[in-house]
Amino acid sequence: MALEWVVLGCAAGAEAVMLLLLTLPGLSRLRPGLVAVTRNALKPMISVVPFCLFLLLDIYWKYETRPTCDKEHECTPTEYLRHQKSIMKSQRNAILIACALLLNWLLLAVTRLVVHIDQLSERIEKLKRQD
Secondary structure, X not given: OHHHHHHHHHHHHHHHHHHHHHHOOOOOOOHHHHHHHXXXXXXXXXXXXXXXXXXXXXXXXXXXXXXXXXXXXXXXXXXXXXHHHHHHXXXXXXXXXXXXXXXXXXXXXXXXHHHHHHHHHHHHHHHHHHO
């Protein structure tokens, strides 16, 4: 099950790098290429959303089927520690899911804004040449 989390972490890292490169000032010469690469990468990266939903359901299933340590079922210290570690991993994984979804949405929004700004700049240049 750890492979899914590695894949999601790599996808979130790639989204973060693309977002950083798109918003970094001073890369005006590279920006058209970055926008093209990002726009082409967005379509496959949208598959992160259903993947995150699947992993969220996995966390929920683990939460529902976890062993309980109440008065009826006494837990040994080892079982209690394993239970606490499982809860911590689930919380970490939920944060990773939230970050991946947020980065995906931000990358989509920033890419749209950059494309829109480029289109408006082209219109302004065209109007200046006409005058």
